[in-house]
Amino acid sequence: GIQVEQSPPDLILQEGANSTLRCNFSDSVNNLQWFHQNPWGQLINLFYIPSGTKQNGRLSATTVATERYSLLYISSSQTTDSGVYFCAVGSPLPTNTDKLIFGTGTRLQVFP
Amino acid sequence: SAVISQKPSRDICQRGTSLTIQCQVDSQVTMMFWYRQQPGQSLTLIATANQGSEATYESGFVIDKFPISRPNLTFSTLTVSNMSPEDSSIYLCSVVGRPYGYTFGSGTRLTVV
Numbered sequence: 001g002i003q004v005e006q007s008p009p010d011l012i013l014q015e016g017a018n019s020t021l022r023c024n025f026s027d028s029v030n031n032l033q034w035f036h037q038n039p040w041g042q043l044i045n046l047f048y049i050p051s052g053t054k055q056n057g058r059l060s061a062t063t064v065a066t067e068r069y070s071l072l073y074i075s076s077s078q079t080t081d082s083g084v085y086f087c088a089v090g091s092p093l094p095t096n097t098d099k100l101i102f103g104t105g106t107r108l109q110v111f112p
Numbered sequence: 113s114a115v116i117s118q119k120p121s122r123d124i125c126q127r128g129t130s131l132t133i134q135c136q137v138d139s140q141v142t143m144m145f146w147y148r149q150q151p152g153q154s155l156t157l158i159a160t161a162n163q164g165s166e167a168t169y170e171s172g173f174v175i176d177k178f179p180i181s182r183p184n185l186t187f188s189t190l191t192v193s194n195m196s197p198e199d200s201s202i203y204l205c206s207v208v209g210r211p212y213g214y215t216f217g218s219g220t221r222l223t224v225v
Contacts, residue, residue, distance in 0.1 A: 016150075031213070033213045033214055035216075041202055041218075041219050041221065042216075042218055042219065043150075043216040043219075045113070045213055045214065045215060045216075047213075048213030086154065086155070088155075088214070096142055096161075098208050099145060099157055099160055100145070100157070100206070100214060101157070102147075102154045102155040102156070103154065104154055105154050111200065
């Protein structure tokens with residue numbers, strides 16, 4: 001099955017810094033999503049981005065499907081950005097069931 | 113996007129017992145998904161629940177251990193049966209919609225003692 005790897009696994013930032021999180025996937029995908037899991041365990045949908053670039057405030061994401069990677073940019077980080085960031089993909093093969101395969105995650109800690 | 117109500121939010125259970133987790137969605141959806149997140153790990157898909165048919169289980173998960181019901185297009189339950197401490201995890205349900213993508217319930221944090 002499709003493999004999803006994220007880097008870096010851990011990231012420590014001071015408030016105000018910028019960061020880039022990467023998601024690599026091993027096969028063609030028909031969808032890709034970025035999530036933020038806050039310290040209480042809630043998964044928050046950040047971007048639904050199977051291709052192209054999107055921006056939402058301090059966050060933006062770019063997916064280059066032909067090269068099988070996606071990037072999540074966080075600018076001017078805040079302590080509330082702390083948590084785990086997951087990339088998840090959907091594969092059209094072997095059958096298009098819409099199920100998501102989650103990456104390994106990046107744990108972000110932002111200190112004041 | 114859809115709103116999912118999941119309960120219970122947390123529970124502490126004795127080994128050998130069963131727990132049923134419920135998910136209610138505020139709109140009709142064809143497929144619902146159940147995930148498990150073991151401590152410090154990523155999310156793993158347990159099964160896909162379609163209304164009117166048996167759930168489709170992923171490798172490593174079996175119906176006897178994780179029976180699922182899907183009586184209508186807005187509701188599903190997952191039961192964790194004959195629990196052991198290894199079942200201590202967060203269990204989440206999810207639905208997909210266009211164009212916003214996937215939405216997750218708030219999760220059930222299960223501790224088995």
